[in-house]
Each structure stands twice: as C-alpha cells, then as structure tokens.
Amino acid sequence: MKLSMWTYEGPPHVGAMRIAASMKGVHYVLHAPQGDTYADLLFTMIERRASRPPVTYTTFQARDLSGSTADIFKAACRDAVARFEPEALLVGASCTAELLQDDPGGLARTLDVNVPVVPLELPSYQKKENWGASETFYRLVRAFAGSATRPAEIPANSCNILGPTSLGFRCRDDVTEIVRLLTEEGLDVRVVAPLGASPADLARLPDAAFNIVLYPELADVTARWLKKTYGMPYVSTVPIGIGATQDFLAEVRALAGLAPREAGQDQASGRDRLTWYARSVDSNYLTNKRVFIFGDATHAIAAARIASEELGFRVCGLGTYMREFAREIREAAQAYGIEALVSDDHLDVEAAIIAARPELVLGTQMERHIAKRLRVPCAVISAPVHVQDFPARYSPQMGFEGANVIFDSWVHPLMMGLEEHLLQMFRDDFEFNDGAAASHLYPHAAEIIEDAPALAAETLVWTSDAEKELKKVPFFVRGKARRNTELFAASKGIRPITVETLYDAKAHFAR
C-alpha cells in the first residue's frame, strides 16, 4: 500500500477513456462499479465538453456480485452498440472489475455485435493513466491499420500527427499551431490521431510518408510499431520552445526531402516574439533566476531547455512523475548539473522544492499548491491541470505562438523588476514590504513559511545581528542565502555566524 495525498495520474482506464473521447465513432464499455462515472466530469467540466463521453459503464453494485456480473457486462455491450452504433467498440475493466475477473475481452468475443471489438488489458494496480492511453491507442491502431497495405507511391511530404488527446495539456491549440506551421513549410498533414480521428482514419495511417510524435507518452509505442510494420520513420523532437521548434522543423524538412532552411532564417524572419522579448533589457533581471521544473517528461524536459537557453534562468530542479521516461529526464538533468527527481509521490516533490529553494516553480496543478504554501511564484506547464488550464483563448505551448504564450505565462508570476529593486532598497515600507507579495499576485497570501534548517543544529548558531541582516535579503532569495551561509560556515568551521560571515559567504558564492 502506498499513502497518497495527491496522484499525478489517474488509473489506466481513464487513459483509455481519453482515447475513446478523443476519437469519433469509438465507444467504450467499461466494467466498473457504481460511482466510477465520476470520470465523466473530467470531460464535461474540466474540458467543458458539450456531449457525454462515449463511455457506457456497467455500474454494478454489491447485490449484483451474487449474480452474474458477466451478464450485466454483456447486456451493457449490446445496449451500447444498439444505441450508439459505433464503428468500433472498446471493452475493458476498471480496478474493481479487474478483481472480479469477468474477462471483458473474452466475453466481448462471444457477443454477436457486428462491430469490431478491441479488448483492453489494463493492469490497474501496476500502471497508470498515460500508460493506459498509450496502450489503448496502440491497440486501436493495430486493430485498424494492422491489415492495411502501404501504397506504392507515397508523396514524401505527407505525414501524420500522433499523440494529441482529449484532456491533454493544451492539445487543442498545439495541433492547430503545428498543423499551420507544417502547412507553411510545405508539408501535407494527413491524419491527426487520436484527437478527432475515426477508426477509418487510423486505417489510413500507413498512407503517409512518415509520422510526427507530438506527445511521446501517448504515441511513442504506436509510432515504433508503425515503423517496424510499415517502415515509417518518425520525428519525436517535441516542438516546445524556439530551439526545439527549429530542430523539429529541420528534422521534418529532412524527412520530407525538403532543403534545409538557411541558418538564422527563423530568427531573422521574426516568427516569434519570445526571442526579442527575452533579449530586451527589461528581461535582464530574469538572468539566473532559480527555477524548479516538474511535470510530465515531455513538458518538463522542454521547459528546462527554454528556461536555461531561451530565458536565461538557472534550472535548480528537474523531475517527472513518469517512470517510463526516467532515462530521458536523467539525461536532461545531467546537462544542468543536477540530479533528476523521478517520483510520483507529491510529498517527495514538496521536499525537493523546499531543498532547492527556487524563485519560480514550473509544474502541475499540485506544484501550484506546494508553491502557494511556500509562497513561491508558480506557473503550470503540464498535466494534471484543472479547469483554468483549458482556456477559451488560443494558447498553444508548441511552435512559435506557443513560445509567446510561454514567455507571458512564466514571467507573469515573478515580481516585476522595478518592484524587486525598490524592495531591496527600502525594506521598511509599511505597504510595500516582504510580507506583501508582488502587487499583481494573491492578495491574501499566507504567512511566509520559514525555511526548515538545512543543517544539523550545532552549525546553526546565528548572532542576532546576523539574523537581522539576513532579513534584509529579499525574501525570494533569503532561503538560498541562509543555506549558503550555513554551508560556508560549516565548511570553514565558523561558529557563530556573524554579519561578516554572511557577507563572506555572499562573496564566496557570488550569485
């Protein structure tokens, strides 16, 4: 058993629901107890979907357990096919139904429902939401593209986009942005899947020259299978950030047989504003701001590159809740000289954030709670997210417009430059002081949670003058200053810590 206050991912059948809800003509019969229909809310409320998700639940109750839950399941399948007339039927079990071992796949095969049935085996006690989505997509593609024949003549510039789903972080606008970008580059985007695709569309996947994987956690497995089966190459550079978008376009052009763009053409053409905004002198104060990044592997790795190369932050923490991508995140973290955090335990993440003492947290909905408690500015870069991150306005993360969105949303929570300067110069203003957070942020901020002592108590002797002087350090770097001073004092055997020690340490570390 694992104690969990928060889960970063839902159970695998929620991933399967996301695939079913993304597509057209697919219905999902889920063997599940009464109450599991809560998952409908994710789609109707968080994503504000205007129709019920295409899912029929058996919603068995305790009294059904003495009878035949298998019969309830079969009846639900027949009713769903009769009522919704889908092109394909997904069948599977939720965690409780998995314990009953009714074998939805086997039962569905005995039904004469006259539509293709795709059974799902999703081990609920081992795997999670993204795995469930990836597996479901793979099973559907195998079922519908598995017997397709690849045409002899395929235009080199034709491609598919794989990975965007319902309930994905900004998938709706990422697809629009990337399709537009690729079309401008002279590519022919054939099928986007699973978002908006039908089973018939999946059967057309092998008709394109190559695949583009926008969300590896959802479509990597499928892209690899298409490569193995049909020899379709795929691009898996994720175009989040300017550098990544340029790399992505270069790879896509190469695969499509188009000439590479001349060096510097993108910057010169002014396709984004982030490059200039980050360059403008107002952004000077962003230099080396310490940023902690956590989220799904794709968004976390992309965010780290943007933060360090394009905005001039310093990455002081990088992690993901996806064990499947532990290797990738570790490699990325190594480049920033830090240890990656691979954990789905929200308490571990909280501890890591406290230890890293960042000035900005880029994370999920959960990191927002942690950052609020610690009074650290925060922006959301990855699922899981709540309703406010399914915005009405156009807000991609990918491509050049995505980079513009990212610049605005990441810089917004930080205190503005002038405010930051004044706070350092005049510390005792009755309105505009440490206790008052940035003027545009939460007006009823909680008390500052003082950093837990970093080292053993015997090294922590501060003179009262030194403590007072430490209070003059602006609050968003004070934790770091305390820790550095204590480390410095410990390494030199200095005790107690005086004002002099504080400034010696400052000179030593020279942020």
Add this chain to the structure above:
Amino acid sequence: MNQPLPTSCATPPAATAATIRQRGQHEVFCGLTSIIWLHRKVQDAFFLVVGSRTCAHLMQSAAGVMIFSEPRFATAIMEERDLAGMADMHDELDQVVARLLERRPDIRMLVLVGSCPSEVIKLDLNRAAGRLNAHYAPRHRVIAYSGSGIETTFTQGEDNFLAALVQDQATRPAKSGAARLVVAGCLADVVEDQFSRLFSAFGLSDVVFLPGRHATDGLTIDSNTRYVLAQPYLGATAAALESRGATRIDAIFPLGTEGTTAWLWAIASAFGIDRARFDGIVDQPRRRAEQAISHYRPWIDGKRVFLFPDSQMEPSLARYLHQELGAEIVEIGSPYLHREHVAGELALLPPGVAISEGQDVDIQIDRCRQANPDLIVCGLGLANPFEAEGRITKWSIEFAFTPIQGYEQAGDLAELFARPLMRNSILTGRNREAAQ
C-alpha cells in the same frame, strides 16, 4: 438490463404514481465523495480511504481546487503485491497509518473508509480499526465505515460514517447525562448555529448535532433520547440511534419556510412546547424566509422541473419546489427511497408525480428529453451536455455543499434554482418562452 423492473414496493404512498425502478447505468457518485464535506465539518478527523488509484483520482477530481496541500483525507493505494497475498495487507495498512499519524499527530480520530476494491477482496477494515484502536488509543481513535460505490451512493457515505460514529460513541462511558435531542445529518456551521439559537429559545438543552465539529465530542444516548433527521439519507444512522434506544421525531426536512416550520414544530411539540409560544419564536424568521423566497418565486412558478437521482434529497427538494415555489414536478429521481423517512414529503406532492428509484441513465435521458422540462436538476456529468442541447440545468451536487436548511437559507435555496433561469434570461436577452 434496460427493461424496467416490475414495481415491487409494498406500500406506495397513495398520492403518487407507481415508482419507476430501473437497473442500468447509474450516473452517480460513490459514498467516498461525502468525505469532501465531512473532513471540513469534523475538524479533528482524518479520512483514510483504503482503495485503488481510481479512488484517489475520484477524490481529487471531485474536490477539485478545494484540495489543500494538507487535506485531511488521503488514500492508501493498494498495489499488485498487496493483492498477491492477503496476509500482509494488514501489516501494510499499519505502516501507512503509522506514517500518517507521525505526519499529523494532531489528528484525534482516524477514519478508515472502505472502497469497492477493499470490499471485493473482503479486507476487514472493522477488524483493522479495532486492532489499530488498541494500539493508538487514547491518543487517536480509529473507526471504519464503507464508502464504496457497490454499497453506497454519494450521501450514503455520510450515513455510514454517522452510523459508525454512533456505534463507536455508544461504547464509551457517559461523560454527562444522555442527550435529550440528537439532530442527525451534516449541516453547515451557520445553519447549526441558527438552529441552536431556536432550540435555546424553546428551552431545549442537551442538544447534540451529529456530526459535531469534533469527532471526539461525547455522545450518550439512552431511551429518553429523541432524535430528528436533518437530512433524508440517514437510514443506517437512524437504525444505529434506535438500537441505542433513541426514538425518532417524524418530520419533513427543514428546506424552505414550510419545511423548516414543520420540522421545528415536530421537535417543539415532541418536547411539549405549546403552539402559541412556538409561533412567537419562529414568527419573525418565518416572515423573513417568506419575503426572501418571494423574490425568486416568479422565476420558478409554473416551471416544469425534472430531477435526476443524486443525493436522496430529491423528494424534499421537489416538495419545496412545488409547495413553496409553485413548480410543476415532472419526475423525481432518487438513488434510493427510504419510504418511511420521506413519506411526509411525498404526501405533499400532487397525485401522479413520477418517482424513479435507481437509474438507467440513457433511458432516463430519453424520458427527460421527451418531457422537455424547463429546468433539469442533474449531476455534472450530464449538465453541460444538456446545456449544449439548449436545455437549462441546475447541477445537483451544490445542494450538498451549500447551506440550504432553515429559515435564513430558504431564499438562498430558491436562488439556487432560479439562478440558471435568470442567467439564461440575461445571456439570451429574453425569457425562454419568448424565444420559442
């Protein structure tokens, strides 16, 4: 399964039509959801769900932005190795509880909440609670109840929790004399305070609200104890109170002016207060409630309302809508009908109102579309899809999360129903009738 089952109710209320009973997809929450309000009400309790990742995901999805970085609930997620051998399940649970209580030493009562997976594998949480209790008492008390979807629907989770509290409290030695009146059912703090003031005015002392704000507050019940239900979903709690000797004061539920007056009068008369004195005490708040309701009545009067099953509050809400706001009730859906407890409400409804117990959601949606009501009371899984069809909905979960009982909230309750109609009028610039 989509066939309506024959009505098997022994004594249907004379005033209403035969109950529609159906077995199909139930679009409802499980009992775990009630933790979301219970953990705020009972301030020294921690609710530990023993379940799967689905349970944890449900809790955080349903609680949404309300989850704090330190909520007073969590899930012990069962994993593959727990299922492999039952023997170490209890050891695993002990470790989780130890970690939790170490982190939150301020917790006085730990509540183990059973889920579908824990019940299907027959993990005995009552036994676990007994064992943990022996270990942690008196610093922490440990009790258990079931909030699983296979056993409970939404508010029934609270019912099981209160029943467990009653059974637990009854085993403790009396601190003082027995309670004269127990008011059962979670009420907003402000509502509880208003009722307390009225009870004082009646001269009633030794009134206990269940649940109280502290799980450790004493509760002693004997054959002199009377209890009244403030919520209609408390079948198990009523049985538990009666098994300790308490007797029920029969009343309709305190929604709206009429409901609140009838509820308070049932209590007052049970304790021998005469009508003139009672009227003198409630006259002013009653007039305030009537005045507040009158602002919203024009919005609801004559409107046809369809209620989907959710919380078992539907018969009471329908009675209020009909009796005090002039609505016409098309269908009252309820996940379960405790006929004895809601008999008074049903008797106040006009003959022929359709009542459905249980659900086949697709067929019920068909009936609803067919009836084309002016307002649909339903859950969040259905509300936006109905709105997208141009229908007007009131999402029902809000009735469990908003202070609606008593005189001072009677207008607020009317406003909850009127709001979507008002909003539609604002956004379309005209009334719905005018649009047709």
